[in-house]
Amino acid sequence: MKWVALLAVLALLPAFIGWLRANQRHLPRVMVVFGAMPFVISTWHLLVAPISWAYWPGFVKGVEVTLLDALAVALILSAPAKRRRAHLRWPLLVYTALVLLSMLQNDVPMSTFFYVWQLLRMALVITAVAVSCRDPRTPRALMLGLILGICFQAVMSVKAHAEGALQAAGTLGHQNLLGMLTHFVIFPSLAMLLATKRSRWLWLGPIAGLTAVVLTASRATIGFSAAGVVLTLLLSIMRQPSARKTTVAVAGVLSLVVAAPVAYATLGARFSKQADDGGYDERAAFERAAKAIVHDHPLGIGGNHYVVVANTQGYSDRAGVAAVYGSRSAHVHNAYLLSAAEMGYTGIAAFVVLLLWPMVVALRCAWRFRRDPRGDVLLGLAVALVMVSLHSLFEWIFVVYVTQYLYAIAVGLIAGIAADMGFWAPRRKRAVAAPDRHDAAESAVEPILNVA
Numbered sequence: 001m002k003w004v005a006l007l008a009v010l011a012l013l014p015a016f017i018g019w020l021r022a023n024q025r026h027l028p029r030v031m032v033v034f035g036a037m038p039f040v041i042s043t044w045h046l047l048v049a050p051i052s053w054a055y056w057p058g059f060v061k062g063v064e065v066t067l068l069d070a071l072a073v074a075l076i077l078s079a080p081a082k083r084r085r086a087h088l089r090w091p092l093l094v095y096t097a098l099v100l101l102s103m104l105q106n107d108v109p110m111s112t113f114f115y116v117w118q119l120l121r122m123a124l125v126i127t128a129v130a131v132s133c134r135d136p137r138t139p140r141a142l143m144l145g146l147i148l149g150i151c152f153q154a155v156m157s158v159k160a161h162a163e164g165a166l167q168a169a170g171t172l173g174h175q176n177l178l179g180m181l182t183h184f185v186i187f188p189s190l191a192m193l194l195a196t197k198r199s200r201w202l203w204l205g206p207i208a209g210l211t212a213v214v215l216t217a218s219r220a221t222i223g224f225s226a227a228g229v230v231l232t233l234l235l236s237i238m239r240q241p242s243a244r245k246t247t248v249a250v251a252g253v254l255s256l257v258v259a260a261p262v263a264y265a266t267l268g269a270r271f272s273k274q275a276d277d278g279g280y281d282e283r284a285a286f287e288r289a290a291k292a293i294v295h296d297h298p299l300g301i302g303g304n305h306y307v308v309v310a311n312t313q314g315y316s317d318r319a320g321v322a323a324v325y326g327s328r329s330a331h332v333h334n335a336y337l338l339s340a341a342e343m344g345y346t347g348i349a350a351f352v353v354l355l356l357w358p359m360v361v362a363l364r365c366a367w368r369f370r371r372d373p374r375g376d377v378l379l380g381l382a383v384a385l386v387m388v389s390l391h392s393l394f395e396w397i398f399v400v401y402v403t404q405y406l407y408a409i410a411v412g413l414i415a416g417i418a419a420d421m422g423f424w425a426p427r428r429k430r431a432v433a434a435p436d437r438h439d440a441a442e443s444a445v446e447p448i449l450n451v452a
Helices: 003-024 025-040 067-078 088-104 109-133 138-162 175-195 204-216 219-239 243-272 282-296 306-312 315-319 333-369 374-391 400-423 427-444
Strands: 047-052 060-064
Touching: 003 025, 003 047, 003 067, 025 067, 025 109, 025 138, 025 400, 047 315, 060 067, 067 109, 067 138, 088 109, 088 333, 109 138, 109 400, 138 204, 138 400, 175 204, 175 374, 175 400, 204 219, 204 243, 219 243, 219 374, 219 400, 282 306, 282 315, 282 333, 306 315, 306 333, 306 427, 333 374, 333 400, 374 400
Parallel strands: none
Antiparallel strands: 047 060
């Protein structure tokens, strides 16, 4: 059945590419679907795996293909060939090359290739988004899609909470995954809200996102979300102050004050129901195991292999990880330690660059073009990457394909918007193109309601 579905998608892809090439007026609608799709892929089973190892304990279990990948291919091939260039892919491609080399470090290289395949799909998404951003309607359409996706998850979280769930996860399976994904929506939508006066739909992003955050009852998610909101407001006001931004900032702070008692109540309900664990600190045990692996394997053990090595080579035993399935099948709750264990010191350096470089480009571009309102959107995307980077100190789920899809969309937006603003253009060309960029900037922050 999975082969039939895959072949059907491949057969229809050329027709869709031709239709999109001839009907670029429908690109915003396609981008709305593109932005919402990461939130529903697992819920609606929009994924096939021609090679599937369901028994494999790693975070990637096969060669997977989703409908989002097909859309990415269509977006790239429907664009003129001379416009298919995309910036900011090199950190991901370097990291992917290191994962590929790590296949030499283990006895089951095919499982590491599963992760290589996933990362190549993310490079495809970055390219598709960056190429599509040549159309000034794309950023707001993508943002609408992201907002619709988080609204769906917020509604499902409210439903789960009403049915008694202490930590609501929407339809994503775990509250920490939902919490990580909210970063990619709350801060860019808030930043876009600050950049335009006509903003009726944009309010849904921060409201739905923060609703989902509170219902996760995750201390890290709640803390980083509050810090991210404050940081977004401060950076936006520092970059280009205005009375509107001050008003929105006051409203944002008041919203956090109102949400604080609700967050406290959800956390209280969560911890009052937890049994005494006898002083066992599982997070610390995981970290001891991971650090021992890094010490013994400075070149890494191979991507997608942490759980296997931790259990079969005695690291979990020596670190004191509880001998139960839920603990022994889990990854270290730190994406940096996970990267270091699987790909060594070079791998963790590449992982840091992967998160840091798009953030640096977004901030530099926003400050270089202070009069361009699209810089506020770049600030929001930069804050999202900052919070994801900090959150990854306490979670491993950045390596899950859903999180990486949102990362790829954010990086693609940064690459596309920065290129359109002239960030990579020679200084002389930047000065000549400044008036045109200002007109494009006004178009880019039109209300996202008008995506038709």
